[in-house]
Amino acid sequence: MLAVVVSEPGGPERLELRQVSDPKASHHDVVIRVHATALNRADLLQRRGLYPPPPGETEILGLECAGIVEELGAGVTTLAAGERVMALLPGGGYAERARVHESLVLPIPEALSFEQAAAIPEAFLTAHEALIGAAELAPGERVLIHGAAGGVGSAAVQLARELGAYVFATTRNPNKLTWLTELGVNQVIDTSREDFAAVVSAASNGRGADVIVDFVGASLSERNQSVLATAGRWIVVGLLGGTRGTLDFARLLGQRQTVRGIVMRSRPLTEKAAIVRAFRRDFLGWFDEGRFTPRIDSVFPLAEVRFAHERMEQNENLGKIVLRVA
Numbered sequence: 001m002l003a004v005v006v007s008e009p010g011g012p013e014r015l016e017l018r019q020v021s022d023p024k025a026s027h028h029d030v031v032i033r034v035h036a037t038a039l040n041r042a043d044l045l046q047r048r049g050l051y052p053p054p055p056g057e058t059e060i061l062g063l064e065c066a067g068i069v070e071e072l073g074a075g076v077t078t079l080a081a082g083e084r085v086m087a088l089l090p091g092g093g094y095a096e097r098a099r100v101h102e103s104l105v106l107p108i109p110e111a112l113s114f115e116q117a118a119a120i121p122e123a124f125l126t127a128h129e130a131l132i133g134a135a136e137l138a139p140g141e142r143v144l145i146h147g148a149a150g151g152v153g154s155a156a157v158q159l160a161r162e163l164g165a166y167v168f169a170t171t172r173n174p175n176k177l178t179w180l181t182e183l184g185v186n187q188v189i190d191t192s193r194e195d196f197a198a199v200v201s202a203a204s205n206g207r208g209a210d211v212i213v214d215f216v217g218a219s220l221s222e223r224n225q226s227v228l229a230t231a232g233r234w235i236v237v238g239l240l241g242g243t244r245g246t247l248d249f250a251r252l253l254g255q256r257q258t259v260r261g262i263v264m265r266s267r268p269l270t271e272k273a274a275i276v277r278a279f280r281r282d283f284l285g286w287f288d289e290g291r292f293t294p295r296i297d298s299v300f301p302l303a304e305v306r307f308a309h310e311r312m313e314q315n316e317n318l319g320k321i322v323l324r325v326a
């Protein structure tokens, strides 16, 4: 089959389309004929040699895909050949076929194309895990989402809004403000000219954000903590602004604040499967009801993957960047 391989660690020019051997479905796995996959920041790190796949998993990039079930392992009980599915992958999405455990596969909502479906698993399951699994968001709470115009951010905004939260969202790019407002953000903060902590504090009579969804980490840590409410939950999802920040432990203790990290790719299969099940039960139907829309920035043919990586590296995307495979 054709797949994108990293010839050696480095920039987007190191991505090459090559013939590789097909994956095989072992006991509880299925092989999906991939029609579309989508980019994640982790792919950029892995391409540069900074984020190796979990032991035993393929080196091929790609943490999600949408396509058709083609082959079933002998122990598969929940899927049949020919089904339209999308999946959370440990790797291997940038290829014509991908192998995945049956518990990480979801049916594609009827109204959605393969390209739309490919934009769902990583973004919406991560948003679900951050806002529900980790933060236990309640209706009426105030949520601050950094880097909200990206893939996971755009899913988190939709989920938080639908759960009845008041959503603040940041971007460093003034060109993304209108898009974020149209997405449903209550208050968009342009951090190229505004201090997000001051804005959230002023809008909440000094109470701050009950939940922070943080893709940035170190560079915002002091201001995040300063604007986290009493009993607030600060969920660290990404480290785009570095790994070592500062915490005020007196404030953490006195205000009963929680700082919690989440990770999807390297966690045990049973935990990922539980997230997939909960999302399927509670939220999958919301795509057909029009309450959720996978936000697609752009679609590139697989052969043009390097341009897709450049676009994400330059922070130009509004929502997900999709790769058309079939």
Ligand SMILES: NC(=O)c1ccc[n+]([C@@H]2O[C@H](COP(=O)([O-])OP(=O)(O)OC[C@H]3O[C@@H](n4cnc5c(N)ncnc54)[C@H](OP(=O)(O)O)[C@@H]3O)[C@@H](O)[C@H]2O)c1
Binding pocket: 039, 040, 041, 042, 122, 126, 146, 147, 148, 149, 150, 151, 152, 153, 170, 171, 172, 173, 176, 215, 216, 219, 236, 237, 238, 239, 240, 241, 262, 263, 264, 265, 312, 315, 316, 317, 319
């Ligand atoms: N923990 C997990 O399991 C998990 C799962 C999925 C994703 N993630 C992580 O979550 C993060 C977001 O993923 P994504 O797919 O949504 O990425 P994305 O589509 O590229 O969006 C991220 C956005 O963050 C902003 N940003 C980038 N660098 C920044 C910096 N240094 N400081 C402040 N803002 C910055 C940019 O928005 P503006 O230019 O508008 O500011 C960018 O568009 C990534 O770090 C990713 O690795 C983690």
